[in-house]
Amino acid sequence: MKKLIAGIHHFRTNIFGPKKKEFRRLVAGQSPVALFVTCADSRLNPNLITQAEPGDIFILRNAGNIVPPYGAVFGGEAATIEYAVAVLGVRDIIVCGHTNCGAMHALLAPGKLRELPAVGRWLEQTEVTRRIMRENYAHLRGRERELAAIEENVLVQIENLRTHPAVASGLASGKLDLHGWLFELETGIVNAYDPVLGCFDPIERDEVLRPTVAGRARHRGRRRPVKE
8 A cells, every 4th residue: 555655646746736737627528539448457557558648548447358248237347338439429449458367367267266256257258258269279278379368358349349239329320440459468569450361460650450340360470570
């Protein structure tokens, strides 16, 4: 707690002051450009990796960056998605997974959840990803298998997003785009799903991303080098 309290005072003294006008402007309302759906993992900071300012992104976090299909669980996920699209008018929804994800490790080794019944029940929402892995990626091992699970899980959540009425309406009208991302903790690289190549590729500087459409990820390594 000492670290957090010291951080609060640093924020008030060194960060809030110079941006006081911006924060006062935000009191009147918010207009985020995107809904960012990601894992609750403490090592992934959406504002840091995108360099977003307060008010730029609306964030939905849970273990495994899971979006239950509409009606499966009436909870915070459905409400947050509906509010972001129908009220705030976001134009983009990003589902961002990350390497070394504990939820994906548990998905691949469910025996570890015996003493975590609440986590186990929550991860029942990943049954589609689990089945895809079992039936299509049984030949993979180690890191390659982990990456396949993370990528496939992101694509499954994209498909689940389409079942939400507000999202379906936004997609039909052309006012909303969906994007699948993967953040590499060990390199800082953010990869986006390319529906043409059928794989996740590093996001290039000034790149215009294609919206993610239904499809399966291919695990054949990166198609192009990262440009700094």
